[in-house]
Amino acid sequence: MSDPPGAAVELRDIRKSFGGTHALRGVTFVARAGEVTALVGENGAGKSTLLRVLSGVTPADAGNIRLDGQVRELRSPKEAQAAGIAIIHQELSVLPYLSVAENVYLSRLPLRGMFLDWRRLTADCRALLDRVGVRIDPHVRVGHLSLARQQLVEIARALALDAHVLAMDEPTASLSDDEVRNLFRVIRQLRDEGRAIIFISHRLDEVFEIADHITVLRDGQVVGTLSRAAATVERVVSMMVGRPIDQQFPKQPTRPGAPLLEVRDVWTRELLRGVSLVVHRGEIVGLAGLVGAGRTELARAIFGADPIERGAIVLDGQHVTIRNPGDAVQFGIGFLTEDRKKSGLILNFALFRNHTLPSLSKFARAGQLIERLEVEAFARWAADLRIRARSPYQPAHDLSGGNQQKVVLGKWLERNPRLLILDEPTRGVDVGAKVEIYEIMNRLAAAGAAILMISSDLPEVLGMSDRIVVMHEGRVTGEFQRAEATRESVIKAAIA
Amino acid sequence: MSERATDKVDPNVATEPGQPERVGPEIIVEATMPRRLLRSVLSRSLEYGLLIGFILLCALLTLVSPVFLTPINLLNVALQGSVVAILAFGQTFVILSAGIDLSVGSVLALAGAVMAMQTNQHGVVVGVLVGLLVGALLGTINGLFVTRARVAPFIATLGMLAIARGLTYVYTQGSPIRVDQPAFTVFGQGTLGTVPVPVILMVTVFLVSLAVLTQTRFGRYVFAIGSNPEVTRLAGVPIDRYVVAVYAISGLLAALGGLILSGRLSAADPNAATGYELDVIAAVVIGGTSLFGGRGGVFGTLIGALIIAVVSNGMVLLNVNPFWTQAVKGAIILIAVLPDSLRRKTWYA
Numbered sequence: 094m095s096d097p098p099g100a101a102v103e104l105r106d107i108r109k110s111f112g113g114t115h116a117l118r119g120v121t122f123v124a125r126a127g128e129v130t131a132l133v134g135e136n137g138a139g140k141s142t143l144l145r146v147l148s149g150v151t152p153a154d155a156g157n158i159r160l161d162g163q164v165r166e167l168r169s170p171k172e173a174q175a176a177g178i179a180i181i182h183q184e185l186s187v188l189p190y191l192s193v194a195e196n197v198y199l200s201r202l203p204l205r206g207m208f209l210d211w212r213r214l215t216a217d218c219r220a221l222l223d224r225v226g227v228r229i230d231p232h233v234r235v236g237h238l239s240l241a242r243q244q245l246v247e248i249a250r251a252l253a254l255d256a257h258v259l260a261m262d263e264p265t266a267s268l269s270d271d272e273v274r275n276l277f278r279v280i281r282q283l284r285d286e287g288r289a290i291i292f293i294s295h296r297l298d299e300v301f302e303i304a305d306h307i308t309v310l311r312d313g314q315v316v317g318t319l320s321r322a323a324a325t326v327e328r329v330v331s332m333m334v335g336r337p338i339d340q341q342f343p344k345q346p347t348r349p350g351a352p353l354l355e356v357r358d359v360w361t362r363e364l365l366r367g368v369s370l371v372v373h374r375g376e377i378v379g380l381a382g383l384v385g386a387g388r389t390e391l392a393r394a395i396f397g398a399d400p401i402e403r404g405a406i407v408l409d410g411q412h413v414t415i416r417n418p419g420d421a422v423q424f425g426i427g428f429l430t431e432d433r434k435k436s437g438l439i440l441n442f443a444l445f446r447n448h449t450l451p452s453l454s455k456f457a458r459a460g461q462l463i464e465r466l467e468v469e470a471f472a473r474w475a476a477d478l479r480i481r482a483r484s485p486y487q488p489a490h491d492l493s494g495g496n497q498q499k500v501v502l503g504k505w506l507e508r509n510p511r512l513l514i515l516d517e518p519t520r521g522v523d524v525g526a527k528v529e530i531y532e533i534m535n536r537l538a539a540a541g542a543a544i545l546m547i548s549s550d551l552p553e554v555l556g557m558s559d560r561i562v563v564m565h566e567g568r569v570t571g572e573f574q575r576a577e578a579t580r581e582s583v584i585k586a587a588i589a
Numbered sequence: 590m591s592e593r594a595t596d597k598v599d600p601n602v603a604t605e606p607g608q609p610e611r612v613g614p615e616i617i618v619e620a621t622m623p624r625r626l627l628r629s630v631l632s633r634s635l636e637y638g639l640l641i642g643f644i645l646l647c648a649l650l651t652l653v654s655p656v657f658l659t660p661i662n663l664l665n666v667a668l669q670g671s672v673v674a675i676l677a678f679g680q681t682f683v684i685l686s687a688g689i690d691l692s693v694g695s696v697l698a699l700a701g702a703v704m705a706m707q708t709n710q711h712g713v714v715v716g717v718l719v720g721l722l723v724g725a726l727l728g729t730i731n732g733l734f735v736t737r738a739r740v741a742p743f744i745a746t747l748g749m750l751a752i753a754r755g756l757t758y759v760y761t762q763g764s765p766i767r768v769d770q771p772a773f774t775v776f777g778q779g780t781l782g783t784v785p786v787p788v789i790l791m792v793t794v795f796l797v798s799l800a801v802l803t804q805t806r807f808g809r810y811v812f813a814i815g816s817n818p819e820v821t822r823l824a825g826v827p828i829d830r831y832v833v834a835v836y837a838i839s840g841l842l843a844a845l846g847g848l849i850l851s852g853r854l855s856a857a858d859p860n861a862a863t864g865y866e867l868d869v870i871a872a873v874v875i876g877g878t879s880l881f882g883g884r885g886g887v888f889g890t891l892i893g894a895l896i897i898a899v900v901s902n903g904m905v906l907l908n909v910n911p912f913w914t915q916a917v918k919g920a921i922i923l924i925a926v927l928p929d930s931l932r933r934k935t936w937y938a
Contacts (some may be wrong), residue, residue, distance in 0.1 A: 398823060422825030436823055439816045441883060450813060451824040453806045461804045504824070 101125045101289055102147070102178065102258045107156035109142055116142040118313040119156070124258065124289040129280060131292045131304035135333055135551060139313040140293050144260055147291075148180040149173035160258070179251030181261040187243050187250075189236030194218035196235050197249045221249050225279050241272035248279060259283060260291035265299055266385055277303050295383045297326055297588055309333055327581075334551060334580040342556025343528060345535040349559060350374035352410070353543035354512050356395060359404030364390045366567040367404070372512065372543040377534060379558030380547045382587045387567040388547045389431055392514045395545075396421045396428045408512070422451055427505030429498070431516040431547070437501040440490035444482055445471035447489050448504045455507075474503035479529060495526025502533060513537060516547045531557055551580055565589045638928060639877055643892050646899055654906040662902070664785060670898030671787035672697075672846045674891060676865060677872035678798045679842035681890045682835045684873050685802070687815040687882025688735060688742035690836060692727065693843040694865035695753035698858070700724040700840075701847030702757050704773075705766040705857035713772040721844045727753055728840020732833030746836075750866070757859045765856040777852025787849045794842065798887040811835060815882025871918065872897055875925040896921065 102124045109117040117139050124130040134140050145151040147158070149167040157164050160176050167173045173180075187196050194214045195202065203210040203217070218231040227245050229238065235246055244264060251259055261280075265273045280303060284290050294300050300307060307324050309316040309332040316332045354372040359365055364387045372378045380388045393399040395406060397415035406413055408424055415421050421428070430436040438447050445464075448471040449456055456466045468485045475482060478499045482492060489497060498518065505513060515534070519527045534557065538544055548554045554561055561578045563571035563586035571586025650657040676693045683690045700720045708716030727749060734745035768774065779786040802808035810831050813821040822828050846865075851857040876893030878885025897918060904914055 396823070417827070418823050419825040419827050428823060430823060435817075436819045439813055439820050439883075441816055442813070446809065446813075450809075450821065450826070453809060457806055460806075462806060462809065 101161060102291075103159040103162075104143070104147070105157050105159070107143070107146055107153045107158070109146060109151065109153050116313050117146070117153070120310070120313065120315055122308055122315060123318075124291050125306075126257070126289045127284055127287045128305040129284050129290040129292050129303050131294065131300040131307045132310060133294070133297070133300060133307060133329060133333060134310035135549070138310040138333075140310055141262065142313075143310070144180060144262055144291075144293070147173065147178060147258075147260060149178075174254060174256075177255060177257040179254060179256035179259050181244065181247050181251065181259065181264055183263045183266055185240070185243050185247055187235045187246055190234060192232050193222075193229055193235055193238070193246050193249075194231035196246050197221065197231075197253050199250070200254070217253075218249070221252055225249065225252065225282055227279065239272075241268050241276065244268075244276070245279065248283075252283075256288070258289045258291070260293070262293045263295065264292070265294060265296060273299065295588070297329060300329075301326070330581060330584050334584060342553070343531055343535065344557055345539065347375050347377065347535075347538050347559055349376035350541065353408065354395070354545065355405075355407035356391070357405040357407065359391070359394055359406070360402045361390060361394050361399060362402055363399075364567040365394060368564070368567070368569055370562050370569060370572075372545050374511075374541050374543055375538050376559045377538050377544045377546055377557055379554035379561045380545060380564065381549075381551065381554045381561055381583050382564035382570075384549060386564040386587065388564055389516055390567075391564070392428065392516050392545070392547060396426060396514060398428075422508065425508070425511040427451075427508060427510035427513045429501050429505065429513070429515045429518055431520065433494075433497050433501050438489040438497055441488050443486045444475075444480075444489055444492075444500055445485040447500055448474065448507060451504055452507045470507060471503070474506060478503050478506075478533060493526075495522040495530070498522055498530065499526070499533075502530070506537075510542065512543045512545070514545045514547070517549065518546060519548070519550065519553060551583060554583065555580065563587050563589075639875070639889060639892055639925070642925075643896055643899075646896065646903075650899065650903045650906070654903070656906055657903065660783070662906075664783065664788065666895070666898045666902045667788040667791065668785045669901065670894050671785075671791040672849050672862075673865065673868045673872055673897060674791045674894035675794050675842050675849070676839075676846045676869045677876075677890045677894050678794050678887050679839035680869050680873050681798070681876070681878055681885065681887050682802070682811060683742070683839050684870075684878050684880060685811050685815045685882055685885055686832055686835045687818070688832065688835065689746065689870070689880070690728075690731060690839045691743065691746040691866045692731060692749035692753055693839060693846075693869055694862040695750045695757065696724055696727045696840050696843040697847040697850065697862040697865065698860070699727070699753045699757040699760065699847075700844030701851040701857040701861055702761045702766055702859060704844075704848055705768045705851050706760070708768050708770060708773050709766070713770055716773070717776075717848060720848060721841055724844025724847070725837045725841040728837040728843070729833055731840065732836030735836065736829040736832050754859075754863075761857070761859040763859055765854075765858045766851075767856045768851065769855060774852045774855050776848045777850065777854065787853070790845065790849065794845070795887060795891050802886055807831065807834070812883055815884075817883075868897060868918070871922050875922060877925075893925075896925075 104120060104122045107117050107120045120139065120143060122143070132140055132143070142151070146153045147167070149170045149172050152168050158167055159165065165176050167176060188199070197218050198214060203213040215231045222229055222231070225248070227249070229242055229245065235243055238246065248259070264276060268276060280290055280292070292300070292303055301321065301324065304321055306318055306320055307329060308318040309329060311333060319328070350373055352371050353374045356368055356370050359368045368387070368391055370378070380391070382388050390399065394401050395415070397417045397420050406415060413424055415424065434440060439450070445468045449467045453462070456462055456470070471485045474480070475485070480496050480499045480503065482496060489500060492500065518530055522530065534544055534546070546557065555578055559575050561573045561583060562569055563583055565587055570589040571583065573582060656662050676697065680690055680693060700723045703723045704716045704720030707719045731746050731749050734740045735742050776786055781789055802811065810821065810826055813826065814828050814831060818828055846862070847857070850861050872893035873890050874880065874893070875896055876885065876889025876891070878889060900917055900921060901914055904911070904917065
C-alpha cells in the first residue's frame with residue numbers, strides 16, 4: 094500500500110456530450126504517480142465533467158482510461174473506487190452525525206462477532222491519521238469539526254480505501270490560509286508516498302505552489318500541459334482564455350442615462366465585504382468573477398432574498414429598504430436566477446402559470462383569476478420572445494433550456510421592470526437561443542432598463558457589457574469600461 | 590393534453606409535423622369554457638381512474654345490496670362522510686402547500702367543546718362564532734410554528750394534536766357538555782327538505798374550496814408554494830403569510846366539523862374525533878393529492894372521503910364484521926396510491 098509503483102492514471106481521447114453540448118471533446122490527460130497535477134480552466138471548460146468521468150459517475154461516450162497502463166472500465170463510482178480512484182468533492186460527503194473513525198472506515202467497519210470492534214476501529218483510524226500527520230480524535234462527531242478538518246477526514250477515508258489516485262475539486266475554496274498550508278503539507282506527504290494527486294483550483298497562486306504539472310482545459314479540450322518550471326501566470330491565463338471572440342455577441346451601442354441602481358458599501362454576514370457599484374438606465378453592466386466570488390450573493394442581497402447586514406441600496410436616487418423579494422418586485426426589480434430549474438420555474442406548472450406568477454394581481458377581476466387573460470399574456474410574450482412551445486398549457490419541464498430561460502425572462506418582462514438582474518442568463522442555453530437572449534437584453538437596455546448581468550462566461554461578459562465590474566472574495570476588485578476591458582485584465586482582477 | 594397540440598394549430602401557418610410551431614394568441618380562442626372547466630376539475634384533482642374506481646365500487650354495492658342505491662341510504666352515506674370530508678378539504682389546502690395537519694381531530698374536539706359551553710352561556714351566535722374563531726386561531730398557531738419557528742409541519746401539528754386534546758379535557762373536566770338548543774343541534778340533525786344540513790355544509794365547503802383553489806390568486810399561490818417555495822418567494826409572493834392562512838383554514842374547517850358533530854349528538858364529547866386525522870389524510874391521499882405538495886385538489890378529496898364513507902356503509906349493509914373496517918380502509922389507501930407511486934423512480938423518502 095505504501096509503495097504503489099508507477100501508479101498513474103491516463104485518460105485518452107475522452108469524449109462526453111450531454112444532449113447537443115460537447116462537454117469533453119477528446120481529452121487526453123495524464124497524472125503520474127508521485128506528482129501533483131493541477132487541472133485549470135474557466136468555468137465550463139470541462140473540469141468537473143472530467144472528474145465525473147474519472148469517478149465513474151458519468152461514464153465517457155468514447156475514449157479509455159488506463160490505470161498503471163491497464164485499460165479500466167469505470168462505469169460506476171463503485172468501480173472507480175475499486176480501481177483505487179478517490180475524488181474529494183467541493184461539497185464534502187462526510188456523515189456529520191457519525192464519528193471520525195466510523196466515517197473513515199464506513200465501507201468496511203471492523204467487526205467482532207455481530208458487534209462493531211470499536212477498539213480496532215479507533216486504533217486503525219488513529220494510525221491512519223498519524224501517518225498523514227493529522228491530529229483529530231477518532232471519537233469526535235464529524236459534524237463538530239471545522240470544514241478543513243472534515244476535508245481531512247474525507248482524505249483519510251480515501252486512504253483507508255487505499256486510493257492511488259486522489260482528485261481534489263477546489264479543496265481550498267473554503268479554507269483559511271493556515272488550513273491551506275496544512276492541507277498542502279498533507280498533499281505533499283501523499284505525493285511522496287507515491288500517489289497521483291489531481292488538484293483542481295481557480296487560485297493560480299496555489300496551483301503554482303503545489304503542482305508539478307499544470308494542464309489547461311478549455312472548451313472541453315486540453316490546450317496544453319506545462320511543467321511548473323516552464324509555467325508563468327501570464328502563459329496559463331492566456332491558455333485558459335485563448336479563444337477568439339467572434340461575432341456571436343450582437344452588442345448594440347447604448348447611451349446610459351442617470352444612475353438607476355446604486356449599491357453602497359453592502360456587507361452580508363456570509364460573504365460580501367463592502368460592495369459598491371452603480372448601474373445606469375439603459376446600461377448593461379457585466380458582473381464577472383469566479384464561482385464563489387459573491388456575485389450571486391450580491392444579486393440576492395439586492396433583491397431582498399438574503400438579508401443585508403450593512404450598506405444601502407439606492408434606486409433612482411432614493412434610498413430604499415428591500416426586506417424581501419416582494420419589496421424588490423414592488424420596486425420594479427426582476428431577478429433571473431442562475432438555476433432556472435430550482436429557483437426560476439415551477440417545472441410542473443403550465444407555462445402560462447409560470448409566466449403570470451410575479452404579476453398575478455393583474456389577471457384577477459373581482460378576486461377571480463381570468464385564465465384567458467393569463468394565457469393571452471403568455472402567448473403575447475411567447476411570440477415576442479420566440480418561445481418555442483406547443484401550448485401555453487404545457488408544463489415548463491417540457492421545454493429546452495433556452496426556451497425555459499425565455500419563459501423566466503418573459504415573466505419578469507410582464508412586469509416591465511426598471512432593473513433586471515440576470516444571473517448566468519445563457520448557462521445551458523444553445524447558441525441560437527443565446528443570441529436571441531442577447532437581443533432581448535439589447536432591446537431592454539435601449540428601452541431604458543438597467544441590466545446587471547452576472548456571467549462566468551468571459552467572452553459573454555466582454556461581448557455584451559457596457560461596463561464590467563469584477564468581484565473576488567466578496568469585494569469589487571476591478572471595474573472596466575467596455576473599450577478598456579480585456580480577457581487578461583478581467584481574469585487578473587478575478588483572481589487578484 | 591396531447592390533443593391540444595393538434596387542435597390549436599393556426600391553419601394559416603404551415604407547420605411541419607414534429608416541428609414545434611410558434612405560440613400565438615389564436616390558440617386561446619379554441620379552448621372552450623366547458624371543456625376547460627371539466628379538465629380543471631378532473632386533471633388537476635385526480636386521475637380519471639379514481640372516479641372510475643368510485644363508480645365501480647358503487648355499482649358493485651348496488652348489485653350486492655338492494656338498499657345501497659336508495660336516496661335514503663345515499664344521503665346517509667353523505668351524512669356519515671360529511672365531517673371527514675369537510676376536515677379533508679381543509680387538509681387538502683395544507684397538503685397542497687407541502688405541509689400536513691395532524692391536529693384536526695383535537696382542534697375539532699376543543700372547538701366543539703368551546704361552542705357547546707359558550708352556546709349554553711351566551712347563545713348560539715356567540716357560541717358558534719367563538720368556536721370557529723378558536724379553530725382558526727389554533728390553525729394560525731400551527732402555521733406560525735411552521736413558518737416563523739420553522740418547525741416541520743408534522744411535528745408542529747403533532748404537538749398541537751396533544752395540546753388541543755389536553756385543553757379539551759381541562760375545559761370540559763373530561764365529561765361531555767350537553768347542548769339542547771335547537772338552533773345549535775340543527776347543524777348536526779337538521780335537514781333542508783330531505784337533505785341533511787351537514788351534507789349541505791359539505792357541498793358548500795367543497796364548492797368554495799374548489800373556487801378558491803382554482804379561481805383565485807390565493808389558490809394559485811398554494812399550488813405554487815407546494816411545488817416550489819423558492820420560486821414562489823422570488824416571484825415576490827409573501828409565502829409565510831399564505832402558509833399561515835392555509836393552516837388557519839384547516840383549523841377553521843375542523844371547528845366547523847366540531848359544530849356538526851356536537852350538533853348531531855346534542856353534546857360536545859371531549860373524546861370526539863379521536864384518530865380522525867387518519868381518515869382525513871386518507872381521504873386526501875386517496876383523492877390523489879400528492880404529499881409532496883403542488884398536485885391535487887378538493888374534487889379528488891371529495892371522492893376520497895366518499896369512498897371511505899361508501900366502504901364503511903357497504904360493510905354495514907353486507908353485515909361484515911365491523912372489526913374489518915379499519916383493515917379494509919388501510920388496504921384501500923394502499924391500492925389507491927399504487928398507480929402513482931409505481932411511477933416514481935425512487936423511494937418515498
